[in-house]
Amino acid sequence: MATTRAAIAKVVFLAALTAAWLFHGSGVVRNEPERRIHIPEELTMPLQVKAAYDGERIFFRYRWPAERPHLYHDLLRYEDGGWRRVGQSTVGPQEQGIYEDRVSMMVDDGRVPDFDRYGGFVTIGRQMRFFTDQADREAVSEHPYLGETKGKHDVRKFLPATRRNPADWATVVPPDKLAALRETGYFLDLWHWRAHRSNPIGESDDQFIAEYRYGDAGQGPYSTNWDKEAEQPEWMFDPEEVGFRALDWNAIAERRLGFDDIYYLREGTAVPFDPEYDWQEGDTIPRRLLRAPEGSRGDVSVAGEARWRDGYWNVTLVRQLDTGHPLDDKAFEHGGVYWAAMAVHRNATGSRWHYVSLPVTVGLGHSAAIETVRFSDGSPAWRQPWHELTLFYPGQLNWPLINSDRHAGAEQVAEGVPVRARHTPGQLAHYAVEMEFNRAILRNWLWTLIAGVLLIAGFGVALVRTLRQRET
Amino acid sequence: MDAYHHMLVHLPVALWSTGVLIVVLRTFSAGPLAVAADRVLAPLLWLGALGGLLALVSGLFVWGLEATIHSPLGRNQLLVATWTFAFWVVLAALRQGAGPVLWEGGGRWLMLVLAVLGGFLVATTGTLGGHLTGSSTAFSRFLEALGWQVYTTFYLPGWMIVIVAVVGLLLAGMGRGAARAREVGR
Numbered sequence: 001m002a003t004t005r006a007a008i009a010k011v012v013f014l015a016a017l018t019a020a021w022l023f024h025g026s027g028v029v030r031n032e033p034e035r036r037i038h039i040p041e042e043l044t045m046p047l048q049v050k051a052a053y054d055g056e057r058i059f060f061r062y063r064w065p066a067e068r069p070h071l072y073h074d075l076l077r078y079e080d081g082g083w084r085r086v087g088q089s090t091v092g093p094q095e096q097g098i099y100e101d102r103v104s105m106m107v108d109d110g111r112v113p114d115f116d117r118y119g120g121f122v123t124i125g126r127q128m129r130f131f132t133d134q135a136d137r138e139a140v141s142e143h144p145y146l147g148e149t150k151g152k153h154d155v156r157k158f159l160p161a162t163r164r165n166p167a168d169w170a171t172v173v174p175p176d177k178l179a180a181l182r183e184t185g186y187f188l189d190l191w192h193w194r195a196h197r198s199n200p201i202g203e204s205d206d207q208f209i210a211e212y213r214y215g216d217a218g219q220g221p222y223s224t225n226w227d228k229e230a231e232q233p234e235w236m237f238d239p240e241e242v243g244f245r246a247l248d249w250n251a252i253a254e255r256r257l258g259f260d261d262i263y264y265l266r267e268g269t270a271v272p273f274d275p276e277y278d279w280q281e282g283d284t285i286p287r288r289l290l291r292a293p294e295g296s297r298g299d300v301s302v303a304g305e306a307r308w309r310d311g312y313w314n315v316t317l318v319r320q321l322d323t324g325h326p327l328d329d330k331a332f333e334h335g336g337v338y339w340a341a342m343a344v345h346r347n348a349t350g351s352r353w354h355y356v357s358l359p360v361t362v363g364l365g366h367s368a369a370i371e372t373v374r375f376s377d378g379s380p381a382w383r384q385p386w387h388e389l390t391l392f393y394p395g396q397l398n399w400p401l402i403n404s405d406r407h408a409g410a411e412q413v414a415e416g417v418p419v420r421a422r423h424t425p426g427q428l429a430h431y432a433v434e435m436e437f438n439r440a441i442l443r444n445w446l447w448t449l450i451a452g453v454l455l456i457a458g459f460g461v462a463l464v465r466t467l468r469q470r471e472t
Numbered sequence: 473m474d475a476y477h478h479m480l481v482h483l484p485v486a487l488w489s490t491g492v493l494i495v496v497l498r499t500f501s502a503g504p505l506a507v508a509a510d511r512v513l514a515p516l517l518w519l520g521a522l523g524g525l526l527a528l529v530s531g532l533f534v535w536g537l538e539a540t541i542h543s544p545l546g547r548n549q550l551l552v553a554t555w556t557f558a559f560w561v562v563l564a565a566l567r568q569g570a571g572p573v574l575w576e577g578g579g580r581w582l583m584l585v586l587a588v589l590g591g592f593l594v595a596t597t598g599t600l601g602g603h604l605t606g607s608s609t610a611f612s613r614f615l616e617a618l619g620w621q622v623y624t625t626f627y628l629p630g631w632m633i634v635i636v637a638v639v640g641l642l643l644a645g646m647g648r649g650a651a652r653a654r655e656v657g658r
Contacts, residue, residue: 003578005650009643010582016639020628021619027629406542408535408604422606427623434544434625442541444627449551451628451636453558458640458647460562465647467570467579468654 009462016455024448028440029433031092035132037436038092038353040393043429045355047103047342047389051372052380053321053364058332058372059303059380060191061316062103064391066346068255069308071263073100073196074287076225076233077249078279083232085287089350091130096253100196101308102345102354103315106209107362109330109338111185112159117418119341119359123157123188123209124398125169130351131396132436135169145172145211152212160399161186162211167400178211182327186210189330191300193315197222200264201290204300204317208328216328218295222288225265227273233285235270236277237262242269246283259307266290296325303379313346338362340370344391355391358420392425395432473533474605480530481601483523488560488594491517495587499580510572517564524557534604544625549600551626556593563590 031038048063074087075098087098106123108115114122127135135155141147146155146169160166161181164173172178181187190207198204198221206216227234236245242262250256257263265286273285292298299319306315322331332338342357361368370387373380403410409422423431434441494509494516531553532540540546563586567574574583599611600622612622620626628636 005646006582007578009646010585012639012643014585016636020632020636023632024620024626024628025624027631028627405536405538408539408543408546410539430621430623431544435542438542441625441627442547444630444633445541445547445551445625447630447633448626448628448636449554451633451640452551452555454640455636455643456555456558456562456640458643458645460558460565461647462643462650463562463582463647464565464569465654466650467566467574468651 005466006463009459009466013455013459013462020448020452028437028444033091036091036130036134037132039433039436040092040347040349040353043433044390044392044425045344045346047344047355047357047391048386049342049360049370049389050380050382050384050386051362051370052375052382052384053332053334053372054375056320057318058321058364059316059318060105061314061380061382062342063312063314063386064103064344064346065312066101066308067311069195069313070097070099070101070346070348071195071199071257071259072098072252072286073194074098075247075252076285076287078246078283079281083285086284087287089130092349092353094348094350097255097348098252099348099350100194100345101313102192102194102343103313104193104343105191106341107189107191107330107338108340109185109336112188114160115188115341116339116359116361117416117420118399118402118413119339119419120157120343120356120394121397121402121419122160122399124394125155125158125163126167126398126400127155127169128352128396128398129154129156130353131398139170143170143172145175146170149175150212156213157209158211158213159186159188159209166403172211182210185326185330187327189328191317191319193300193302193306193317195306196264196286197288197290198293199302199306199315201266201292202302202305203293203298204302206293206297206300206319206329216296216299216325218297219291219293220297221293222290225285225287225289230275232275233273233287235265235289236273236285237265238269238271245274245277246279246285249282249284252284264288264290267292296323296328299323299325299329332364334365334374336364337366337368338364342389342391352394352396354394356394357389357391358425360387360389390425392429393432394428395436397428397432397435401435473530477527477530477534478605480523481527481598484520484527484557484560485594485598487516487520487523488590491520491560491563492587492591495583498575499584502575507572510575514564514568517560517567521557521561521564524553524560528553528557531601544623545600545604547625548622549597549604552593552597552600556590556597559590559593563587 050061052059074085076083077086087094127133137153141153146152155169164171187208187210190209192205192207203221208214225233225235239245300317303316303318323329339359340362341359343354345354360370362370364372373384494513498506498510595611599609602608615622
């Protein structure tokens with residue numbers, strides 16, 4: 001009898017352990033749009049990078065896998081007698097697949113402390129756009145500098161020294177100090193290629209990050225095609241140029257318009273919107289008007305054609321080594337080493353639903369992770385192998401958290417130990433996901449610990465009491 | 473505190489590992505060496521449990537509780553270390569309570585299975601500690617192959633927590649029932 005009881009106890013104990021093993025890690029992590037949480041199916045993705053330069057220009061070539069290209073961005077669709085916006089930034093993928101693909105690259109020349117070791121993490125504060133605790137629009141709009149002076153309504157990337165307290169987005173240092181920081185090179189250059197808002201005209205956006213993410217001085221490669229007062233587009237397609245005034249919504253929804261079709265509105269094929277025209281249900285006009293960029297903002301262009309083919313995007317960007325805009329751009333020079341961090345948006349996602357890299361070194365005639373090959377005639381031969389990067393989903397990880405008591409490695413960060421020395425991209429992605437559900441995971445973890453002790457103790461009582469009986 | 477923790481963890485690791493070896497030896501042998509080794513098994517495991525308790529408590533001070541419970545790896549270390557300690561306490565109590573009769577018939581296989589499970593828990597605790605200090609082993613890849621990525625917190629869904637707790641209570645009840653039956657039998 002005692003042997004049977006002990007055997008039953010053993011089987012029940014092992015069955016409970018097996019079940020626990022099989023079901024662990026479930027029941028908590030799920031998409032919660034009301035908390036602005038969407039977890040991508042893949043937490044990491046590869047990105048291949050090459051670079052080349054001659055005496056004047058520097059080229060970066062990027063290649064990454066994507067199931068399909070997303071060329072369309074926000075659109076204005078005519079329905080029920082009015083124009084409705086379709087395809088704005090949402091939590092996770094835009095449900096109709098209407099959000100452009102992107103690749104971006106932050107660059108520093110060593111004048112932003114910690115960027116070389118922690119990359120884009122240094123630009124992420126609390127309460128940023130699309131975070132669960134996103135700052136109120138009103139609070140930002142009423143902020144004396146960000147709202148009233150700069151006209152901003154949300155919190156985007158910023159560098160820590162632009163705040164008195166980097167954990168509080170509202171503590172912006174005085175404008176004269178911001179200007180002094182910029183002049184000493186305390187900003188990150190941001191190359192920002194977009195599949196809709198710049199690529200069709202062979203351009204990339206050129207931005208920078210200081211106390212906010214700004215466009216460089218000058219005119220960007222797109223404007224917003226919307227007349228607020230009249231609540232209608234400002235521009236439509238020129239029927240004499242392209243043969244129609246608007247796109248057919250069905251062609252968009254069914255993704256029939258590709259690289260060789262007209263799916264974008266640009267200067268030269270656009271004319272002022274005609275409100276008197278007999279617009280029909282489903283007529284669709286892009287909400288962005290593409291135009292030739294000017295000034296510092298137009299420094300980065302597409303070399304050749306950026307195309308998606310056979311499951312991969314291939315994008316090559318080019319810029320002058322020194323643009324002559326030292327307050328917006330980081331100048332490259334022969335013999336220099338720079339730091340870069342890349343990001344990719346794919347699968348119709350915007351905002352924080354991107355994949356990011358850890359910082360990598362870029363060398364021009366200098367040993368580095370990405371060794372930029374020098375060429376002298378025409379264009380790069382691209383014979384060198386790709387530098388392989390693993391990008392990861394960064395969730396809502398932020399610089400204040402990384403430097404807080406809640407991060408076991410905060411002391412190492414203070415000592416300057418690089419993130420790469422202790423974490424892989426895959427680990428960071430898992431950590432990012434867990435921190436989005438921290439409270440629930442912490443609760444279930446604690447109860448799991450207690451239940452496990454109870455199971456072990458119960459098993460012990462069963463065995464000891466049963467077998468002691470046997471002994472007697 | 474981390475240096476003291478690293479020093480203290482050697483005690484339970486050494487004693488419990490020796491305990492596993494003794495159980496394996498005694499499972500397959502009734503010779504004088506195996507029997508002699510078995511005689512020290514219970515005190516050895518109790519010493520291991522004492523060392524385990526010291527290691528567990530000192531481990532809480534390596535990073536502070538706030539950092540530990542906000543790190544998936546830290547949570548896992550705390551959970552597995554606690555389970556490991558509890559499990560080896562059970563083994564010590566079992567060996568002491570049941571005596572040499574444990575090795576009769578199928579009992580020896582029960583002990584072998586439990587010792588292997590205890591060794592698995594010790595190895596898991598150790599490998600998590602290795603990850604926390606930045607020197608990991610391939611054992612975590614084995615765990616990943618079994619379905620657990622150690623950089624994700626080990627937790628159960630609510631319904632499974634209830635089942636595990638209820639099973640624990642039922643097992644305790646089974647033990648009490650056995651004790652009562654023994655009393656009646658007397």
